[in-house]
Amino acid sequence: MLSLSNIAVSYDGSRILRGASLDVQPGTVVCLMGRNGVGKTTTLKATVGLVKTDGGSVKLGDAELGTLKPDARARAGIGYVPQGRDIFPNLTVWENLRIGAIAQGRKLNGEVDRVMTLFPILKEMLQRKGGVLSGGQQQQLAIGRALLTNPKVLLLDEPTEGIQPNIIDQIGETIKKLRTRGLNDDDPKRVEEIGNAIKTLRQEGQIGILLVEQYLDFCLDVGDRFYIMDRGAIVAQGPIANLNDAIVKEHLTV
Numbered sequence: 001m002l003s004l005s006n007i008a009v010s011y012d013g014s015r016i017l018r019g020a021s022l023d024v025q026p027g028t029v030v031c032l033m034g035r036n037g038v039g040k041t042t043t044l045k046a047t048v049g050l051v052k053t054d055g056g057s058v059k060l061g062d063a064e065l066g067t068l069k070p071d072a073r074a075r076a077g078i079g080y081v082p083q084g085r086d087i088f089p090n091l092t093v094w095e096n097l098r099i100g101a102i103a104q105g106r107k108l109n110g111e112v113d114r115v116m117t118l119f120p121i122l123k124e125m126l127q128r129k130g131g132v133l134s135g136g137q138q139q140q141l142a143i144g145r146a147l148l149t150n151p152k153v154l155l156l157d158e159p160t161e162g163i164q165p166n167i168i169d170q171i172g173e174t175i176k177k178l179r180t181r182g183l184n185d186d187d188p189k190r191v192e193e194i195g196n197a198i199k200t201l202r203q204e205g206q207i208g209i210l211l212v213e214q215y216l217d218f219c220l221d222v223g224d225r226f227y228i229m230d231r232g233a234i235v236a237q238g239p240i241a242n243l244n245d246a247i248v249k250e251h252l253t254v
């Protein structure tokens with residue numbers, strides 16, 4: 001459904017993406033992994049039209065989106081939750097949820113109930129300001145908002161960042177999770193709910209999900225396929241079951 005082929009992006013004359021290609025099918029979760037700075041976020045930004053590409057194509061079904069502005073790509077069916085979530089701290093949860101649909105000039109119908117079912121805590125907090133939510137709650141809000149734009153494909157940029165035991169490390173052959181940093185009390189539960197929401201969407205089979213994620217266990221739990229990026233290129237890919245220690249050691253550990 002979503003098909004990126006040979007995407008090239010440069011910042012200030014230096015090549016950041018060197019011909020990245022990947023595919024996402026409906027009802028599947030595709031994990032885009034790689035160390036910090038390899039170009040994962042840039043890949044998503046190129047998909048939604050927030051950075052200019054030097055070449056390549058972005059197709060959704062048969063439609064070429066590569067020349068369209070971000071709002072037109074959103075209308076075509078690309079939903080995007082940026083890294084760091086980007087909710088409006090001074091708007092209420094309810095206003096935050098509606099804003100994507102408002103921008104598209106649409107009324108919301110039953111879709112809100114669906115988001116409340118996926119993320120029950122939001123229902124209790126509809127009138128609270130987005131800024132008072134925990135990191136995990138804000139992430140759910142950002143995903144909920146993106147879902148309300150009715151996407152065909154949903155791009156999630158590190159949804160568990162800062163709300164889970166982060167950073168993977170490898171000591172000998174053992175993959176270990178290190179450090180818990182800045183964890184809010186309720187956030188482990190939010191991570192679990194986000195994982196469950198992703199699985200629910202996968203089961204429903206309508207939406208394809210492209211998940212940028214450094215939390216290996218999360219990818220192993222929710223992913224169908226993986227792509228690993230290194231220095232702006234895809235260097236490994238396959239069914240998630242093929243993600244083995246050797247690949248992790250070569251491309252993911254710090």
Ligand SMILES: Nc1ncnc2c1ncn2[C@@H]1O[C@H](COP(=O)(O)OP(=O)(O)O)[C@@H](O)[C@H]1O
Pocket residue numbers: 011012016034035036037038039040041042043
């Ligand atoms: N707006 C920008 N201007 C210049 N360089 C950038 C910009 N955004 C990202 N970069 C650089 O591009 C590379 C890829 O960044 P990014 O796509 O954010 O990586 P990742 O998401 O994999 O951590 C990094 O070296 C980063 O420093």
Ligand SMILES: [Mg+2]
Pocket residue numbers: 040041042083
């Ligand atoms: Mg990033």
